[in-house]
Amino acid sequence: MRQVAIIGVGMTRFGEHWDKGFRDLVTEAGLNALKDAGLSGNEISAGYVGTMAPGSLIGQEHAGALIADYMGLNPVPITRVEGACASGALALRQGIMAVASGIHDIVVIGGVEKMNDLGTAAVSRILGGAGDQEWELFLGATFPGLYALMAKRHMHEYGTTEEMLASAAVKNHKHGAKNPYAQFQKEITMETVLNSKMVADPLKMFDCSPITDGAAALVLAPVETAESYSKKPIELLATDQATDTLALHDRSSLTGIKAAEIASKAAYKKTGLGPKDIQVAEVHDCFTIAEIMAIEDLGFFKKGEGGKATLEGRTTFGGDVVINTSGGLKAAGHPVGATGVKQAVEITWQLRGEAEGRQVKDVEVGLTHNVGGSGATAVVHLYRRL
Amino acid sequence: MAGIIGYGAYVPKYRIKTEEIAEVWGEDAERIKSGLGINEKSVPAIDEDSATMAVVAAKIALKRAEIDPKKIGALYVGSESHPYAVKPTATIVAEAIDAVPDLTAADLEFACKAGTAGIQICMGLVGSSMVEYGMAIGSDTAQGRPADALEYSAAAGAGAYLIGKDEESLAIIEDTCSFTTDTPDFWRRPKADFPSHGGRFTGEPAYFRHVRSAADALLKKLNRTIEDYDYFVFHQPNAKFPKTLAKRMGIPQEKITDGLVVPYIGNAYSAAVPLGLANVLDKAKEGERIFISSFGSGAGSDAFSLKVTENIRKRENAENLSYFIDNKEYVSYAVYAKYRRKLKGL
Amino acid sequence: MKGSIALHWRRIPERYRLEGTHCETCDSYYFPARRICRKCRRKGRIVPYKFSGKGRIYSLTEIHSAPEGLEDQIPYVLAVVELEEGARCTAQIVDVRKKDIKIGDGVEMVFRVVQREDPEGLISYGFKFRKLH
The missing domain is CATH 3.40.47.10 (Thiolase/Chalcone synthase)
Known part of the structure; x- marks a missing residue:
């Protein structure tokens, strides 16, 4: 090969x-x-x-x-x-x-x-097709709804708070403000997120990525x-993909995306690298809870500690690892099929040292994490400079 | 002949108070309450209709009867608010309670008496041994035109009666007879959202004449008097009509109290008498007799004479009507308008 | 999906009556019905099974932004319900707002309208759950 x-x-x-x-x-x-x-x-x-x-x-x-x-x-x-x-x-x-x-x-x-x-209602229905049409969407589930079910469970099991969720959006808007390709190049405050319109409890408008x-x-x-x-x-060091049940309710745990955990472990094993070797990662934050789960699934933080780590600033510049320098799906936008490729573009710019205004220092290895639906498909790639 | 081997009654959780409706139209709530005798009425949730309510009532009836639903040979749903104009409610109910596929099923419509008409049909089928068990359901989500007097009474509920042989019955139906004429006191044309009615014409020539005539005919046929019965259940478009009728017939008011649920839930149309009867069966003792006369506009009445048996203990297998009457939540007129899909665009 | 008659009709046993399957090899319960046991695969012995309809709230949310076809029902509580046999399903919880229900609460299946198409279209019925008191 x-x-x-x-x-x-x-x-x-x-x-x-x-x-x-x-x-x-x-x-x-x-x-x-x-x-x-x-x-x-x-x-x-x-x-x-x-x-x-x-x-x-x-x-x-x-x-x-x-x-x-x-x-x-x-x-x-x-x-x-x-x-x-x-x-x-x-x-x-x-x-x-x-x-x-x-x-x-x-x-x-x-x-x-x-x-x-x-229009938004039609787009929501179409995106809903990423879940189980017959056993989730027909019965009233929406995509924000499915991630809200995960968020509620994460809050129930680990004490994750709405502020912790919101901190991921605030951080991603801060990053996106420096990305000329981002949909929203504007910083927001915690209050903006917490006071935005409820979409699917506890997820509010500013917990959700845009159309x-x-x-x-x-x-x-x-x-x-x-x-x-x-x-x-x-260089592309690893490409790994895993699947899980199409419907969220069939998974043994709702507090993480198991397919992402499996794909990342396979990538780490293949390369001999681990989360500590990674300085920058683009993760799939279609909703704020998705970023919290992603940084846990990828091993950057222990299970249940992703929310606290985000709130404490450990996932932005100067932290343990910089997550979503592009602004993520939240601030850079989420044209669904383009997102996974955009993540690779952003990591390429970071590794080349060309991410002007949002460049992470001393980048050796980067990671991308792209999730389909509520986690039935997950793809992880690892990158480094040749 | 035949009898009731199981019954089930259901009323949706939501209520709207007479005051709340009166406020919208600048009416005097106290005058309406004392006139109609209705304090509040039931309101179905936005995802309830005559089919879903019928299913709840039918499942309760099955729990009481303790029979395999596959043994039901006939199923009739009486309603003036069938979810479809063409496509039966009865098939939806039969599927939901797992009575399919070896049965006959059909929808009935006779204003407020389609439920008791179903009981009579099932009696005939059971009595003639054409079927082992028949299910007759009255279920309605009645609509009253905004600001019309009917808006204070048109309510929702369902009552289901499983009819079988005498020996299995918790109440034996001793006899029945009907009184029917072409009397247009209340109607709804196809595509009309709300019914029209003849105002005071709905009283003497319609309600009173039919309910009384059917009742008198059955008493005469059985050679019985008022004293032979412990309870009377009359159709209840409001509380005033059945009370007036009882007075005229010389029935003590306490004998109609248990069968009169309209003050708490309004007029549930096809389910009105089935619910009143359920409330009586929830309390009646072995050996007691119950007399019923329903009424459907257009017009007709079905009278029944029932005798409670020892099997009445089976009522403990499931929730009484009072469980649903007491488990309630009040809604504003605006929420009521949403739930009843009166808002344009829904 | 709007306009697709057979898509709903073929699921009536599951949607009206909670008919799923049971693997006799490993004692797993499946709702909706699966023909292949996720644990035993080809060694599984799958038989039909009708669920009791009793269960508990495993997770829940309240939907304020509805997809097409359910706009008239907002706000509604949506939950992952763990059926007493062990299988989980996604469903609406009726007659309740989020403040009145929490993870762990007991629920029971009810039969309700799931979606109504435009006034000329089909009405789809199916399972939802109500909180047990």
Whole structure:
């Protein structure tokens, strides 16, 4: 198996792109990544794109062919990959496997979601499809509702408080304020979070990630040729994915995402690295409770201590590990299929030392953690400078 | 003949006080309360309808009867508020209580007496041995036009009666007879949200004539008098009508008290007499006799004579009606309007 | 899902009557019904099982922002209910606000309207739970 590196990254700003459609967003991010890698496009032999629900959100299936067409890449094979909110990281994982196996050399990875062409209620219903349609959503569950059920249990078992949850949003807005690609480049206070409209008790509006349009892209190459394209290639040390039951209620514990724990342990084992070796991580904070659980599942903090650690500032600059320098899903936005790819873009910038205004010092190893649904899919990647 | 082998009564949790409705329309609540004799009425939750309430009542009846629901050979749901205009409520109930698939089922409509009409049909089927058990349910989420006098009374509830052979009965139905004419005192045309009624015409030519005639006919047929009965249950669109009727027939008021639930829950239409009877069965002793005369606008009355047996002890298997009457929560007119889906856009 | 008749109809035994399955090999209970035991896989002996409908609140929330089809029901309490046989399911808790119910409280299945489509569409019924007193 060949080792794989990222040789180019690019994205659109995340936000409400009223003037741009699905194909406009993905081509913009793709061109940025090709430009970053210094490629013309002729070098590309395959592509994988993560997008959760274009069929429902814009009535467009067959996204792989659409993107190959509008990127001017025909007849290059581009394949759509879907794993709900983890679609982006799954696309990256397919690309890694394609390059590692030797089947393809230069592979482009895309992540995209166009979410604002429908109203909020319709988008909520479509995102609900990431859960169990027949046994959760039909019966009244929503995505905030499922994470609220986890939050309530976390509060019940570990004494996690609404302030601890809110502190994750406050911290992510502080980070996002420094990210020119973020949807919300604005700091908020604890009071803003605590006084915002209740969505699903205890989660309020500011505990939830927003509805976002956006795209992100990467270019992968085998490590042995990576330096011929990029001055600062970033090596992908590990790609691990795990699944769990589709419905939340079928899991033995609601206070963590077991699939994420399993995927991260596999990645650590493979690389001989551990949470202490990681300086920067992008984790899947679709809701504040998700970030609290993520930093516990990934081993940065002990089970039940994630909330306290966040409130104490241990997950921001100067802390034990800097979580979500991009602003996370909360402040940077969450165009579902793009999120997993954006996380890799942000970690690449951090490892290259190009994360202006939000650069973590002395970064050696970075991690991304992308979760689908309420945790039925989890994908963890580890990165370091070549 | 046949008898009641199990019964179940259900009233939703929510209530609205007469004062709360009167306030909205600038009416004198005390005048309405003394006129109608209704202090408050039941309000179904937004996710309740005649089918769901019928299921609660039917399950309670089954708990009392202690029979396998698969043995039910016929199931009828009487209502003037069936959830669908076309598509039976009875099939929903039969599925929910697991009486499917070997049974006959249908919906009935006869204003407020569709529940007792179902009991008569089941008596015939059981008496003729066409079925072993029949389930007759009266269930309604009645709607009154805002500001209409009916808004103070139109309520929700369900009563279910499992009919079987005499020997298994907790109350034997000794006999029944009906009185029916074409008297248009109250109606609702297709697609109309609210019923219309004939005002004072609903009294003498409708309610009083029919309820009294059916009652008199049954007493005559059985050669009995008022003294032979311990309880009387009459249809109760309000408290005034049955009280007036009792006075005219020479029935002591204490014999109608237990069967009169309208002051606490309002008029549950097809469930009104089934609920009144349930409240009596919740208290009656072995050997006591109960007399019933229902009323459905349009118009007709079904009278029944019942005798309580030793099997009445089986009522302890499940919740009494008083459990549901006492377990209540008051709502404002605004919440009532939401629950009754009177708000535009819902 | 709106407009899909068979999707709801085929689940009626589960949604109306809590009919799930039981693995006789490892004594696990499944609701909704599973054909493959998660523990025993091919060694599992799966038989139909009708749940009692009694259970406890394992976790709960109150939904204030409803998905399409349930807008008229907000606010409503949503819970993960642990059935007394051990299986867990997601369901609404009726006739209650969040201040009146907590983790560990006993509940019992009730039959209610789950979703109503527009005035010309289908009404879907199914299980919810009520708090036991």
